[in-house]
Every structure is written in C-alpha cells, then in structure tokens.
Amino acid sequence: MTRSSSPRTVQLSRESEGVYIATNAKGDTLRFGRGEGLLSPVELMLAAIAGCSSIDVDVMTSRRSEPERFDVTASAEYVTEDGANILEDIRVLFDLAFPEGAEGDAARKRIGAALRSSHEKSCTVSRTVEAGVPVALEQAPDSQA
Structure with missing residues (x-):
C-alpha cells in the first residue's frame, strides 16, 4: 500500500455573531454562518x-x-x-x-x-x-x- 500525505488548512475568522469567513491557503474566502442569506x-x-x-x-x-x-x-x-x-x-x-x-x-x-x-x-x-x-x-x- 502506497501512502502520501499533504496538509490542508482553512482559517476561520468571526465577522459578527454567527457569521464567519473561511479562508484557504490561496486566499480564497467563503462567508457562512447563521442568518439570512448565509449557508x-x-x-x-x-x-x-x-x-x-x-x-x-x-x-x-x-x-x-x-x-x-x-x-x-x-x-x-x-x-x-x-x-x-x-x-x-x-x-x-x-x-x-x-x-x-x-x-x-x-x-x-x-x-x-x-x-x-x-x-x-x-x-x-x-x-x-x-x-x-x-x-x-x-x-x-x-x-x-
């Protein structure tokens, strides 16, 4: 069995109560959480x-x-x-x-x-x-x- 590994990381920052911004290593972002208009x-x-x-x-x-x-x-x-x-x-x-x-x-x-x-x-x-x-x-x- 061949095994390789490479890390994946997402940084999460709080924008406001229940609303967060996820940022990947390339700098791409996604806003999500609780509330209207959010996944x-x-x-x-x-x-x-x-x-x-x-x-x-x-x-x-x-x-x-x-x-x-x-x-x-x-x-x-x-x-x-x-x-x-x-x-x-x-x-x-x-x-x-x-x-x-x-x-x-x-x-x-x-x-x-x-x-x-x-x-x-x-x-x-x-x-x-x-x-x-x-x-x-x-x-x-x-x-x-």
Whole structure:
C-alpha cells in the first residue's frame, strides 16, 4: 500500500455573531454562518460532499460530451437524539442529461463508473465522512480560558 500525505488548512475568522469567513491557503474566502442569506455549516458539509463527487463525475463524463443538465442535490436527515445532533441518511442525487448522439451516449455510459470511482476512491469528503475520522477540538495554548 502506497501512502502520501499533504496538509490542508482553512482559517476561520468571526465577522459578527454567527457569521464567519473561511479562508484557504490561496486566499480564497467563503462567508457562512447563521442568518439570512448565509449557508449554514451543515449545508456547507452537504455542498462539500456533493461538490467533491460532482467534480469527479463532471471530469469523467464531460470528456465525452458537454452536459445539457448537471444538477446535484445533497440531502440528509438532521437528527437530535439525547440532545446530540447528527446527520443520517446522507444522499447525493445526480440529475444529468447529455445530448443525443454518439458523444452523449459515451458520456451517459460513464455515469455509473464515475459515481463508483468517486465513492470508492477519489472523493475525499464523502470517504472521510464514511470513515468516521475523529475530529479534535483544541484550545490554543495562548488563548484565554
């Protein structure tokens, strides 16, 4: 088994109560949080799952034909049990359409393989969620308690 590793980091800054700015190493930003016009962290996670697999499927199918429709819906049940919250039954639905003809047929034939490849190998986000990788919440040493 060959293993390689490369770190990924996102810095989060508070803009106001419940509103945050995430910044990646390249300086790209995303505003999110609680409130009108903002995606929530749960919605961001669903978008990340859908987005990761969408990139995989898009690359593998659009090489053959440009899609006429490429819509993806990520959904889950938000469950609260004994005061603890979790998402269950995460589902990602791909609604794709390609033009008639040989190129569209070739793209349609790749959909199943692309979904399998993304799920089993290349989508880091959904594979990490499914693996149940631990998350550590830590306080910085110089942070005020």
